[in-house]
Amino acid sequence: MTFELHGVSVRHTFTASAPAALDDLTLSIGQGEQVALIGPSGAGKTTLLHTLACAHRPDGGNLSLFGIAPWEASDVQRHALRSRLFLAPQTPPLPPRQRVVTAVLAGRLPQWSLWQALASLFRPADPDAAYNALARFNLxxxxxxxxxxxxxxxxxxxxxxxxxxxxxxxxxxxxxLSALDPALAVQTLAVLQEEASSRHATLVCSLHQVDLARAHFPRVIGVRAGRIVFDAAREAVTDDMIDALYRHTDRAPVISEPMDAPATVPLPTRCF
Structure with missing residues (x-):
């Protein structure tokens, strides 16, 4: 089992009366599974992904990654666990003045020594690998x-x-897929799923595009107010379940997203 959570709660403030971002959440995801997380904005999807990545420490409950409790392990063991995960935030932490080849090869930082990482800043260690990865996205x-x-x-x-x-x-x-047009969204999702399947890696992906989640992921988890509303095979997810998940929220499920457009807000330079 890749991820196991039992009664996990996460708060972003130290005030006990503040609502929990994750509230008594129990979930298991096996190695090689491909899972879509859907739900309204503020439902806790991002917090759940960061908790699975050991970026948030639960305030309660038990979390296990690859059979190891990360917050009961040593710092060295926890770092080793994190190196087996890849967390891709919605806003990629790519240094603006960096070359794309260097930004892509940063995906290997967990496996490199400090000297390898520094050397690659001046002379990219494996530009062919970066080129081939970019080519799969026509970049x-x-x-x-x-x-x-x-x-x-x-x-x-x-x-x-x-x-x-x-x-x-x-x-x-x-x-x-939030900044991609419909055709690029489908292509990008296909590449992610193909890569996960080829290496039997687990894929957990949060999406606002409910139609894509239902069409492409064998398992769909609906999250609202930090709780799991449903966890079902895509064939079992009905329109009524989707309507109930988004009812009385400010955001309805997304069927299509804005076209690819230039970003205007500077991105942080710190990589996770």
Missing amino acids: QDKLYSRVDRLSGGERQRCSMARLLVSNAEAFLVDEP
């Missing part, structure tokens, strides 16, 4: 471009190329 012509010359959708796909060069056993991907 090979951007290999030596600067990150701040990419559009928002290109940055998202660059982040996915970083995932491809990693050797992670589990992919935790947060809203990877």
Whole structure:
């Protein structure tokens, strides 16, 4: 089993009366499974992904990754666990002035020594690997471009190329399609799923595109207010279940997303 959670709660503030981002959540995801997380904005999907990646420590309950309780392990053991995961945030943490080839090869940082990482900043260690990863998203012509010359959708796909060069056993991907047009969204999702299948890696992907989640993922988990509303095979997910999941929220389920457009907000330079 890749992930096991029993009664997990997570709060983002130290106030006991504050609502929990995750509230008494129990979930198991096996190695090689492909799971879509859906739900309204603020439901806890991002918090769940970061908790699985050991970026958030639960306030209660038990979390196990690959059969190991990360927060009961040593710092060295926890770092080793994190190296088996790849967390792709919705806003990729790509340094704006960095070359795309260097940004993509950062997917190998968990396996490199400090000296290898520093050397690759000046002379990319494996540009062919970066080129091949970018080519799967039709971005090979951007290999030596600067990150701040990419559009928002290109940055998202660059982040996915970083995932491809990693050797992670589990992919935790947060809203990877939000800046992509419908055709690019389907292509990007197909590449992620093909890569996960080829290496028998677990894929957990949060999506606002409910139609894509139901069409492409064998298992769909609906999350609302930090709790699991349903966890079912896609064939068992009905329109009524979707309507109930999004009822009385400010955001309805997304059927299509905005076209790929240039990003205007500077991105942070810190990589996870």
